[in-house]
Amino acid sequence: MLEKANDWSDTFYDKWKPIAMGFVNGAEKCLQCGKCTGQCPAAAVNPSYNPRKIIYDLVNGNIKRVLSSVELWQCFFCSGCFATCPVDINFPFFVFMLRLGAMSQGFGWEDVKQLEKYAEKDYLQDGITVSPEERNPYVIEERGDIADIRQKAGMPRQREVSDEAIAEINMISDLSGMTNFMKKIGGVELYDCSKCTPKIEEKCKSKELPKKVGNVKTHYRFYNYGVPIGGADNA
Amino acid sequence: MHKLDKLSGIREEIVADIPIPEEIFYFQSCVASNKYPGIESCTLDVLNKLGVKPFVSEDQTCCGGFVTFANVAAPTASMPAVARNISLAEEEGLDICAVCNGCWTFLNEFGHFMNGNDEVKESVNMMLNMMGREYKGESNIFHIGAMLYKLKDRIAENVERPLEGLKFATHYGCHYLGGGKYGAIDDAQHPSFIQELVEIMGGENVDYTASGECCGTGFTQVINDKEKSLDHSQMKLESVRDEADPDFVIVLCPYCLSQLDRMQQQLDYRRDVKLDIPIIHITQLAGLALGLPKERLAFDAHIGGQDRFKKALNKIGIDY
Numbered sequence: 001m002l003e004k005a006n007d008w009s010d011t012f013y014d015k016w017k018p019i020a021m022g023f024v025n026g027a028e029k030c031l032q033c034g035k036c037t038g039q040c041p042a043a044a045v046n047p048s049y050n051p052r053k054i055i056y057d058l059v060n061g062n063i064k065r066v067l068s069s070v071e072l073w074q075c076f077f078c079s080g081c082f083a084t085c086p087v088d089i090n091f092p093f094f095v096f097m098l099r100l101g102a103m104s105q106g107f108g109w110e111d112v113k114q115l116e117k118y119a120e121k122d123y124l125q126d127g128i129t130v131s132p133e134e135r136n137p138y139v140i141e142e143r144g145d146i147a148d149i150r151q152k153a154g155m156p157r158q159r160e161v162s163d164e165a166i167a168e169i170n171m172i173s174d175l176s177g178m179t180n181f182m183k184k185i186g187g188v189e190l191y192d193c194s195k196c197t198p199k200i201e202e203k204c205k206s207k208e209l210p211k212k213v214g215n216v217k218t219h220y221r222f223y224n225y226g227v228p229i230g231g232a233d234n235a
Numbered sequence: 236m237h238k239l240d241k242l243s244g245i246r247e248e249i250v251a252d253i254p255i256p257e258e259i260f261y262f263q264s265c266v267a268s269n270k271y272p273g274i275e276s277c278t279l280d281v282l283n284k285l286g287v288k289p290f291v292s293e294d295q296t297c298c299g300g301f302v303t304f305a306n307v308a309a310p311t312a313s314m315p316a317v318a319r320n321i322s323l324a325e326e327e328g329l330d331i332c333a334v335c336n337g338c339w340t341f342l343n344e345f346g347h348f349m350n351g352n353d354e355v356k357e358s359v360n361m362m363l364n365m366m367g368r369e370y371k372g373e374s375n376i377f378h379i380g381a382m383l384y385k386l387k388d389r390i391a392e393n394v395e396r397p398l399e400g401l402k403f404a405t406h407y408g409c410h411y412l413g414g415g416k417y418g419a420i421d422d423a424q425h426p427s428f429i430q431e432l433v434e435i436m437g438g439e440n441v442d443y444t445a446s447g448e449c450c451g452t453g454f455t456q457v458i459n460d461k462e463k464s465l466d467h468s469q470m471k472l473e474s475v476r477d478e479a480d481p482d483f484v485i486v487l488c489p490y491c492l493s494q495l496d497r498m499q500q501q502l503d504y505r506r507d508v509k510l511d512i513p514i515i516h517i518t519q520l521a522g523l524a525l526g527l528p529k530e531r532l533a534f535d536a537h538i539g540g541q542d543r544f545k546k547a548l549n550k551i552g553i554d555y
């Protein structure tokens with residue numbers, strides 16, 4: 001997607017707009033007022049995250065800084081910025097498209113890989129992205145099987161999606177290249193909580209991202225927008 | 236109590252445009268079906284009680300919003316999936332009612348995008364035609380919150396279990412008011428329609444500072460950057476506990492419900508933060524007031540706030 005655009009070029013945004021399918025428009029109208037950043041929940045917990053600066057860099061062609069940043073992956077997709085922006089810049093869509101751009105440059109695949117499972121094992125297999133399975137033993141113990149609760153409420157033990165519907169979304173996935181994409185990065189192993197040991201528990205509390213992402217070569221991302229301190233004390 | 240008439244930023248013109256149909260396509264939500272089935276049973280019962288017949292289709296899949304914004308599916312992959320789901324309602328000639336903020340914005344945004352972009356619509360239809368479907372762009376997508384607000388007179392007539400003596404706080408959720416800046420029925424900064432519904436049902440509203448904040452799930456942040464997601468939820472939930480101390484927090488979105496509910500246990504486990512706050516969906520609130528039996532409310536699927544659930548439900552005569 002970005003191959004043709006020259007990094008650090010002030011024409012990047014103009015070249016990019018049409019490829020981004022009209023989802024991103026009007027960044028040049030940005031007033032740099034900072035209202036977006038002021039109300040941003042991601043900025044509340046990650047002080048170096050700053051949507052205003054990302055827009056500034058995009059419009060001025062400072063694109064390398066955006067795409068190689070950790071910050072690009074910290075947006076909550078809450079649309080709060082769009083709601084308060086005086087010139088209606090729909091920033092979460094920018095983030096969404098910029099992340100695709102960053103991936104084409106080899107950034108951020110670790111994050112996407114963690115999420116791929118939900119598409120492969122749940123969305124495409126059952127037609128439902130959130131599965132009834134629980135990984136948290138506390139939930140299983142306290143609440144029991146969700147199928148029992150559904151039955152008690154007078155509903156079928158499981159929500160059914162027809163085979164036809166599942167075949168259709170798989171067809172869409174094949175035709176649109178989504179299946180291919182998922183094959184490229186492969187699935188990701190999640191911890192099985194029923195086999196938890198103190199060591200795994202410790203790991204779980206400070207879970208690291210997987211290092212290898214299928215056969216895609218990845219690059220380290222940088223805190224390009226300042227000091228990455230944050231957390232509960234700053235929230 | 237709130238002086239609602241002064242605060243209200245409700246957009247009457249949008250509310251006026253919402254039809255009251257005899258039947259509506261109920262768009263099932265993944266989280267509601269598989270984590271909080273009470274949302275599903277309450278939606279069906281509440282709509283039926285208010286004279287709108289819900290239509291359920293097994294051909295409907297997940298809206299695809301999650302895999303899209305997780306960057307696993309490019310817009311080229313999710314656009315036809317959205318069109319496919321909407322076309323199911325069009326085949327029946329029905330409008331869609333979504334119970335999830337995510338489903339609502341996602342279907343709306345991508346639907347509008349296709350409607351305003353003939354080229355995209357054509358190529359999407361090329362794919363759908365292969366499976367014998369067609370996207371026309373005729374069905375409207377309404378949020379259940381807006382539907383309930385539209386039906387507030389019928390709710391008032393049908394209250395069987397007044398919620399007297401109970402305190403309610405609200406969490407509207409980002410993707411209805413923020414994402415739907417122009418499509419939602421209320422103001423993004425000072426929403427009040429849930430409060431109005433609570434008043435109709437006889438409950439008392441309480442407010443807290445962080446009421447407009449995101450629940451903290453951050454879409455994928457809860458998976459990719461859990462600590463930051465927890466930070467945000469902690470800030471929000473502590474504000475609820477310390478300032479409002481409500482019997483229930485009303486949410487519009489099952490995903491917010493899941494975050495605010497489940498993170499209470501996580502915060503206790505990881506950070507020793509004690510919270511006991513029942514979080515319920517707006518359809519469960521309506522279910523309470525319209526007198527649904529406790530099995531249909533299915534509060535036993537909720538993780539956090541179980542002690543408070545018991546106390547609060549006992550107050551209005553439900554043996555929980």
Ligand code: SF4
Nearest residue numbers: 030031033034036085
């Ligand atoms: S709120 Fe809008 S105009 Fe203001 S800095 Fe943010 S994007 Fe720019």
Ligand code: SF4
Nearest residue numbers: 040075076078079081
């Ligand atoms: S959508 Fe992203 S940038 Fe905008 S306010 Fe939410 S977290 Fe911040």
